Amino acid sequence: MADSSPSSGAMPIRRWLDRWLPKLALVPSGVALLVFVYGFIGWTIWLSLTTSSLLPNNTFAGLRQYEVLFKLDIWWVSVINLAIFGVLYVALCLAIGLFLAILLDQKIRAEGWLRTIYLYPLALSLVVTGVVWKWLLNPSLGLEQFVHALGWTGFSFDWLINPDMAIYAVVIAAVWQASGFVTALFLAGLRGIDSSIIKAAQIDGASLPRVYLSIIIPSLRPVFFSAIILLVSLAIKSFDLVIALTGGGPGYSTWVPAIFMYDFGFNRGQIGLGAAAATLMMAAVALAMLPMLIAELKGRRDGHKN
Amino acid sequence: MATRTEDGVARGGSLARVLVYGLLLLAAAYFLLPLYVMLTTSFKTLGQISGGNLFALPAPFSLTGWQQAWSSACTGSDCTGLQHYFWNSVAFTVPAVLLSTAFGALNGYVLTKWRFKGSEIIFGLLLVGTFVPFQMFLLPMARVLGMIGLDNSVAGLTLVHSVYGVAFTTLFCRNYYVAIPDELVKAARIDGASFISTFRYVILPISTPILMVCVIWQFTQIWNDFLFGVVFTSGDAHPITVALNNLVNTSSTGIKRYNVDMAGAIITALPTLVVYIVAGRYFMRGLTAGAVKG
Amino acid sequence: MAVLNIENVSKTFGDTRVLEDINIAMAEGEFLILVGPSGCGKSTLLNMIAGLETITEGQITLDGRSVNTASPRERNIAMVFQFYALYPNMNVRRNIEFGLKMRGVAKQERGATVERVAKMLQIEDLLNRKPAQLSGGQRQRVAIGRALARDPALFLFDEPLSNLDAKLRVEMRTEIKQLHQRLATAMVYVTHDQIEAMTLGDRIAVMHAGRVQQLGTPREIYDDPANRYVAGFIGSPAMNFIECELIGEAGDTAVCLTGATDEARLALPSATTERLAAHGARRVVMGVRPEHLVPAAHGSAEAIACRIDVVEPTGPDTYLHTEINAEPVTARCLPSAAPAAGDTVALAVDVERAVFFDCDSEARIA
Ligand SMILES: Nc1ncnc2c1ncn2[C@@H]1O[C@H](COP(=O)(O)OP(=O)(O)O)[C@@H](O)[C@H]1O
Ligand SMILES: [Mg+2]
Numbered sequence: 016m017a018d019s020s021p022s023s024g025a026m027p028i029r030r031w032l033d034r035w036l037p038k039l040a041l042v043p044s045g046v047a048l049l050v051f052v053y054g055f056i057g058w059t060i061w062l063s064l065t066t067s068s069l070l071p072n073n074t075f076a077g078l079r080q081y082e083v084l085f086k087l088d089i090w091w092v093s094v095i096n097l098a099i100f101g102v103l104y105v106a107l108c109l110a111i112g113l114f115l116a117i118l119l120d121q122k123i124r125a126e127g128w129l130r131t132i133y134l135y136p137l138a139l140s141l142v143v144t145g146v147v148w149k150w151l152l153n154p155s156l157g158l159e160q161f162v163h164a165l166g167w168t169g170f171s172f173d174w175l176i177n178p179d180m181a182i183y184a185v186v187i188a189a190v191w192q193a194s195g196f197v198t199a200l201f202l203a204g205l206r207g208i209d210s211s212i213i214k215a216a217q218i219d220g221a222s223l224p225r226v227y228l229s230i231i232i233p234s235l236r237p238v239f240f241s242a243i244i245l246l247v248s249l250a251i252k253s254f255d256l257v258i259a260l261t262g263g264g265p266g267y268s269t270w271v272p273a274i275f276m277y278d279f280g281f282n283r284g285q286i287g288l289g290a291a292a293a294t295l296m297m298a299a300v301a302l303a304m305l306p307m308l309i310a311e312l313k314g315r316r317d318g319h320k321n
Numbered sequence: 322m323a324t325r326t327e328d329g330v331a332r333g334g335s336l337a338r339v340l341v342y343g344l345l346l347l348a349a350a351y352f353l354l355p356l357y358v359m360l361t362t363s364f365k366t367l368g369q370i371s372g373g374n375l376f377a378l379p380a381p382f383s384l385t386g387w388q389q390a391w392s393s394a395c396t397g398s399d400c401t402g403l404q405h406y407f408w409n410s411v412a413f414t415v416p417a418v419l420l421s422t423a424f425g426a427l428n429g430y431v432l433t434k435w436r437f438k439g440s441e442i443i444f445g446l447l448l449v450g451t452f453v454p455f456q457m458f459l460l461p462m463a464r465v466l467g468m469i470g471l472d473n474s475v476a477g478l479t480l481v482h483s484v485y486g487v488a489f490t491t492l493f494c495r496n497y498y499v500a501i502p503d504e505l506v507k508a509a510r511i512d513g514a515s516f517i518s519t520f521r522y523v524i525l526p527i528s529t530p531i532l533m534v535c536v537i538w539q540f541t542q543i544w545n546d547f548l549f550g551v552v553f554t555s556g557d558a559h560p561i562t563v564a565l566n567n568l569v570n571t572s573s574t575g576i577k578r579y580n581v582d583m584a585g586a587i588i589t590a591l592p593t594l595v596v597y598i599v600a601g602r603y604f605m606r607g608l609t610a611g612a613v614k615g
Numbered sequence: 616m617a618v619l620n621i622e623n624v625s626k627t628f629g630d631t632r633v634l635e636d637i638n639i640a641m642a643e644g645e646f647l648i649l650v651g652p653s654g655c656g657k658s659t660l661l662n663m664i665a666g667l668e669t670i671t672e673g674q675i676t677l678d679g680r681s682v683n684t685a686s687p688r689e690r691n692i693a694m695v696f697q698f699y700a701l702y703p704n705m706n707v708r709r710n711i712e713f714g715l716k717m718r719g720v721a722k723q724e725r726g727a728t729v730e731r732v733a734k735m736l737q738i739e740d741l742l743n744r745k746p747a748q749l750s751g752g753q754r755q756r757v758a759i760g761r762a763l764a765r766d767p768a769l770f771l772f773d774e775p776l777s778n779l780d781a782k783l784r785v786e787m788r789t790e791i792k793q794l795h796q797r798l799a800t801a802m803v804y805v806t807h808d809q810i811e812a813m814t815l816g817d818r819i820a821v822m823h824a825g826r827v828q829q830l831g832t833p834r835e836i837y838d839d840p841a842n843r844y845v846a847g848f849i850g851s852p853a854m855n856f857i858e859c860e861l862i863g864e865a866g867d868t869a870v871c872l873t874g875a876t877d878e879a880r881l882a883l884p885s886a887t888t889e890r891l892a893a894h895g896a897r898r899v900v901m902g903v904r905p906e907h908l909v910p911a912a913h914g915s916a917e918a919i920a921c922r923i924d925v926v927e928p929t930g931p932d933t934y935l936h937t938e939i940n941a942e943p944v945t946a947r948c949l950p951s952a953a954p955a956a957g958d959t960v961a962l963a964v965d966v967e968r969a970v971f972f973d974c975d976s977e978a979r980i981a
Contacts (some may be wrong), residue, residue: 023553029515033686037435042439044428045443051484053448055461071464099484115348115612118341131601132349135356138597138604139590140545142562146569146586147355150362150487150579151375161375187560195352252454255547272490276456281552293456300454431640504700507667510760512714522713526704 017190031304056297062290069284081295083245090292093270096182100189100271101250107190108246109239117227119198120205130202135193141192145259148188149175178268181261185269188260189253197242204238205231233294240307271295363583370579376435386580390588394581396567403585405557406564413560414477414543417482425490426482426528430520433498434492434506434547444495444514451488458485459552466553473558480541486601489542490535493607497531498524530603537600538607541593565589618643618769618801619954624673626659626825632920635825637673644799650812651848652781657805661771661821664803666690670911678768693762693885694771697778699754701746707733707757714765729967732760735794752783752974759794770802773779778812788814809849813837821845838968843977846970852913855944858974861891864906868892870901872939875959876919881917883966887927890970890981899980900972903964905934908946911963917962921946927958929961935960 066076084090115133119126136144151157154173162170174180208231216226254273261269263278270278272292280289338439362370364379364385432444462481463472471477477615501524509519558569569582597604619641626634629935629968633656649657662668665674666687674681682690690838693714701710711732712725719727733739736756746754755775762770775791777812792815795802806812812819813833820830821844828912829841846854859870869880883891891899911918911960925936933953935946946962954960971981 029688030684033516037431038437039443039444040427040431040516044424044491045445047484047487048447048450051458051462052453052488053446056453059457066328066441067614111348115345118345118348121338121341123341123345129345129349132352134601134605135594137543138593140547140565140593142545142547142566143586143590144355146565146582147359149569150582151358153357153579155377156371156579168812189575191352191355209586216376243361248452248454252456255562258551259568259569260546262570273361273456277459277548277552280460281463290460293459296454297457300452304452306342308518502698502700504696504698507662507665508694508696508700508761509702509713509717510667510687511665511692511694512765513717514713515688518717523702523704565617 021039030256038080059290060294062286066318067286067290069246069286071286076287080291084288084291084295089270089290090275092267092271093272093275096269097251097271099182100186100253101247103183104193104250105246107186108194108197109242111190111194112201112242113232113235114192116201116205117231130195130199133198135195136192137150137196139192141253141255142193143233143257144188145256148184148191149260152184152187156158167191171232174266175261178265179264181269183212185253185257185260189256193246193249197246200238200242201235204235208234240310244307249302251299251303272299337487343458344407350355353535357588359583360580363587365580367580383580386578386584387400387588389578389581390584394568394578394585395571396559396564397571399556403561403564403568403588406559406561407588409475409558410544413482414540416538417479417486418536418542420479420483420537421486421490425486425492425494425535426525426532427520428487428491429494429496429498429531430524432495433501434503434519434524435516444460444491447488447491448491451492451503459548463553473556475558477553478558481549483540486539486543490539493538494531494536494597497528501527526547530606534601534607537596537603540596541604544593545570557580558600561589576605618645618675619643619665619803621675622674622676624660624663624670624675625661626656626668626671633825634663638745639827639830640819641730641801641803642855644801646795646802646804646815646817648812648816648819649803649805649822650809650819651807651828653807655822656805656825657786657822658773661694661773661803661805665692665694665771671767680882691768692771693765693767693769694773695755695758695762695775697774699746699758699778701754701757703746705794706743706745706747707760709739710757710967711748711760711764714761715742718765732763734764735762745866751779752787755787756781759791763798766799772799772802772804774805774807777806779806780965784811791815806835808976813849819849821848823848840902840970840979842979843900843902843972846979850904852905852945854902855939856972857903857940857942857944858898859940861897861899864892865867870899872919873953874919874937874939876920876963878921879917881964881966883969887966887969887971887981894973894979894980896973900974900977902970902972903944904968905945905947907965907968908944908962909965910946910948910952911961913965915961918963921961921962922961923954928953935962937962969971 061073062071063080064075064077066074066079076190089286095115113274117127123129130255152172152175153159154171154176157172159170159172162172174184212230212234213226216230221229253271254277257263257269257271264276265268273296276289276292279285353359361377361379364382364384365373365386366379366381366383369377390402391404393400394402396403396406399441412527450556466472466477466481471480505523506519509523514522545562546560547562547566550563551566552561565585565588568585619639619642621639623636624634624637625632626930637660639647649660651657659668663670664677665833666682666685667690670683674683676682676693702713705713708729711729712720715725715728723837729742730739730979733742736759738756738760741749741753741757746757749757757779758775776787779787788811791804796817804811804815811837816833818830818832819836821828821836823844825918829836829845831839836845836849839851840854843856847856853941857872858870861868861870863869867882868891872881905973919939921937921939923935923937927934927936931950932947933950935948935954937944938945939962949953970979972978973980
């Protein structure tokens with residue numbers, strides 16, 4: 016029997032559409048993904064390997080841009096700032112987040128309200144956060160003056176204009192912005208813990224702090240993981256807040272790689288250096304993701320074994 | 322979970338309860354303080370600011386800061402306030418949110434209900450793409466926007482935000498649609514519905530929650546963006562975040578007018594704050610979905 | 616002409632083969648059951664008939680025309696799913712008429728069809744409710760209504776009752792049977808429940824490991840199983856399998872069975888012995904259903920003395936658990952004649968009904 020399918024003229028078109036439309040629907044996004052994400056990654060890496068300066072060019076220069084980059088003080092200032100900022104930002108957000116989450120998990124009456132209050136900074140633009148904290152930390156009229164008015168006239172808080180301390184001012188504002196979010200993550204994690212384990216431990220006579228230290232916190236490992244990944248990649252990308260709060264200053268004292276990349280790539284006509292900086296930022300994010308990916312893969316494999 | 326807190330962990334004495342509440346309220350104060358200072362300062366006069374207490378309430382109550390921020394403060398060379406830039410932000414945020422949400426829903430639908438050889442790979446590439454720092458895209462994108470004549474324009478920002486937003490909306494929608502039984506789509510196909518009518522009549526009507534998450538997440542991200550705005554536009558085409566930064570850091574007159582700065586900051590923050598207060602539930606869901614990624 | 620003809624059909628997912636050389640032809644108005652354990656490929660086969668899965672090899676024809684490449688829309692079929700798959704955003708009326716709407720049927724005609732179907736299934740009161748406001752049984756009725764509305768040439772059911780509680784399941788089973796009798800439309804019905812299969816089907820295809828093990832009427836499948844798998848799958852309690860030695864030669868063969876004490880020898884009917892002789896093996900597996908292993912009449916020569924381990928009354932019958940040839944077996948007796956646990960009872964085998972399988976291949980040999 017020949018393929019005697021119902022051959023009313025419209026059917027082949029319909030069938031063709033049925034078959035191809037799902038794939039066609041992905042085409043715009045697929046092309047965008049290939050061009051604007053993976054194409055651009057390739058392009059930026061390529062630019063970092065050329066002599067591009069004011070205008071991009073295709074003269075291959077090997078790793079010369081990276082060599083130049085590694086000889087620039089300002090790059091190392093940016094990297095060290097990022098290290099200081101990143102470590103403090105992640106540590107403080109985790110500490111505050113975990114602490115507040117544990118407190119919130121004690122059957123608090125107004126929990127919904129408190130959570131809303133803790134989380135709202137995340138809805139704000141980082142520029143707004145920068146502007147507000149710039150005002151609060153202002154050495155002459157902000158918190159310092161308030162403390163003076165309280166009678167402690169010797170108090171001095173000049174972090175914003177002190178090149179050695181300005182990066183810590185950035186930490187303060189950044190932690191304010193994100194710690195409520197980390198609280199929410201930990202709270203969700205705490206709610207997911209099997210309560211029968213905790214009951215069993217208490218029946219066995221474990222005290223409350225012990226239950227937290229040896230049962231609850233260890234079982235929050237996955238939350239720690241995703242929170243750290245998230246915070247690290249936020250830290251590496253941080254740009255808006257620093258610009259708004261300190262403008263990178265005083266001098267270069269609060270530069271971070273994102274500012275370096277922007278300034279060299281767009282203001283100073285050093286496209287090759289900007290591209291090299293961007294590439295290193297991506298490598299840093301990838302490095303931060305690596306432990307999670309490995310843990311994830313391992314977890315999957317173990318999961319299959321069981 | 323309620324049972325746990327009832328007769329499990331939280332058993333301590335009343336003193337401990339007081340301590341817990343005290344600490345929680347202290348934390349609330351810490352989070353609210355900047356908002357309070359921002360609001361009160363915006364209603365003060367310059368005289369009150371330089372002479373008075375940071376935490377004092379405005380007396381008298383002045384709208385000068387707001388007026389100037391909206392219509393006459395200097396943002397760089399021109400002094401027309403933030404209003405023009407506010408509408409700029411509206412002009413690219415709204416279409417970019419709608420576009421990225423629409424494509425995200427469509428992609429999520431295909432990636433879960435019409436899987437084909439290679440669709441998992443596309444999803445994997447997309448997932449990885451969400452982690453790449455935007456700095457990797459800036460230099461090529463600036464070139465491309467120049468080539469197609471969209472540099473320094475609201476249309477250019479619409480394109481950029483739509484493109485990079487789709488990765489997130491696709492992720493959200495995929496994770497939502499995965500939980501919808503495949504049988505629903507099979508039933509629709511047997512009933513004679515095509516690829517599009519299945520989406521239109523069966524999937525879309527049950528997608529409201531996830532579309533809300535996408536819209537709110539995208540709105541917050543795009544409205545608050547600074548990086549793309551500062552890199553791809555200049556002068557007239559700036560979004561409000563860039564204009565605010567210029568306003569605050571333009572000290573042409575030499576005096577810092579903190580009331581204007583704070584009013585400007587509130588104007589910039591207001592749309593996303595309102596969304597957060599009205600639809601905080603979806604905001605939180607977007608955040609956790611974004612955090613867990615897949 | 617066959618309503619549905621499945622010829623040499625195979626299916627692979629990636630490189631796992633889930634269906635192997637399936638051949639089924641279905642007559643007009645027939646009720647065909649696909650039964651088998653979970654994962655044996657029933658749903659896959661049903662989806663291939665519906666056009667929801669591609670066909671790797673072979674051909675499926677509906678009403679005489681090949682539908683290998685046809686979309687579900689182009690096949691005159693309707694399907695009822697295990698988890699109902701009702702559109703949650705539509706009320707019952709719109710669920711039922713959706714298929715008609717998609718096929719461009721005018722609104723008035725759709726309304727008439729909904730009324731007719733709702734009446735037939737007695738769901739007229741539910742038409743304006745959303746699926747979430749219905750009970751499991753009501754949902755399944757609506758799902759059936761959705762299939763009925765289209766008046767298809769073939770109905771497909773994929774385990775439609777397995778989500779319902781036991782009582783409702785029995786009720787719906789009867790209703791589906793009545794529905795079939797009324798409509799006289801061909802139906803393919805997938806289930807893993809052998810009782811459903813036996814009660815509903817005109818013919819049953821027993822599937823296992825991607826193959827049709829046997830295709831036949833319920834009686835054929837029950838009395839004349841093609842292999843040990845089918846024999847064990849159909850029937851509850853399951854058939855007893857006793858490995859035993861054959862003695863004597865063709866025309867005069869007996870099997871040795873040992874209960875609690877001595878060995879008993881059971882002479883086999885001559886038709887059986889001839890087939891066993893043709894096969895040649897000395898060790899075979901004898902299959903005896905519990906109802907063919909019953910307490911022997913007094914003084915019967917060929918009885919096996921067995922010690923009863925457990926007595927299990929079920930109401931109409933009482934089952935006795937014991938051992939023959941060191942393998943656990945189940946016998947059946949009348950409740951009034953039930954022994955006590957620990958008693959030794961003489962059991963008789965109805966050798967006319969016993970079946971024999973090869974020890975290794977498990978194929979039926981007699
Ligand atoms: N889309 C698929 N991809 C890969 N394997 C599948 C797919 N669908 C079903 N299978 C496999 O095919 C086999 C048969 O599945 P199915 O037809 O659903 O069984 P049944 O309905 O009899 O329980 C199972 O082993 C299942 O894991
Ligand atoms: Mg199945």
